[in-house]
Amino acid sequence: xxxxxxxxxxxxxxxxxxxxxxxxxxxxxxxxxxxxxxxxxxxxxxxxxxxxxxxxxxxxxxxxxxxxxxxxxxxxxxxxxxxxxxxxxxxxxxxxxxxxxxxxxxxxxxxxxxxxxxxxxxxxxxxxxxxxxxxxxxxxxxxxxxxxxxxxxxxxxxxxxxxxxxxxxxxxxxxxxxxxxxxxxxx
Numbered sequence: 264x265x266x267x268x269x270x271x272x273x274x275x276x277x278x279x280x281x282x283x284x285x286x287x288x289x290x291x292x293x294x295x296x297x298x299x300x301x302x303x304x305x306x307x308x309x310x311x312x313x314x315x316x317x318x319x320x321x322x323x324x325x326x327x328x329x330x331x332x333x334x335x336x337x338x339x340x341x342x343x344x345x346x347x348x349x350x351x352x353x354x355x356x357x358x359x360x361x362x363x364x365x366x367x368x369x370x371x372x373x374x375x376x377x378x379x380x381x382x383x384x385x386x387x388x389x390x391x392x393x394x395x396x397x398x399x400x401x402x403x404x405x406x407x408x409x410x411x412x413x414x415x416x417x418x419x420x421x422x423x424x425x426x427x428x429x430x431x432x433x434x435x436x437x438x439x440x441x442x443x444x445x446x447x448x449x450x
Contacts, residue, residue: 323433349373
């Protein structure tokens, strides 16, 4: 913990905007990686969140699947309550990783056109890929998206109930977690 305090003090001496960004990343990192030291000496992320099953870590993010089904609005509120967001798929690798770990055959994604005329990730991330199933999106009043275990996406009505995959983003790539649990910054 002393090393984290030293890092925080070093960040406070940087120009204001950069310091605030790094402090935010540092605190996010500390929050996301609260855990215990494993027998190997590696720092383990917190994996137990009530109502969720831990799916694993991929690309610096932690993934959890709800144990119950929720409509889209309740799912969004649930994941926000636990410090995450509905999963945003940003690569083919991530799509494959998440779809292969679903508890059921389908789960909500954080992708929607429910409150707008265009499809957007609720996390604010840019859309870099899409993997619509044949004939999708088909509209018909649907505005929220499910991920199938096959990896394909379908639009569904936001009042339908499915499990939800929560993503808790990891640290900024400039911030690394070393295997003794300390953080270093590459400026």
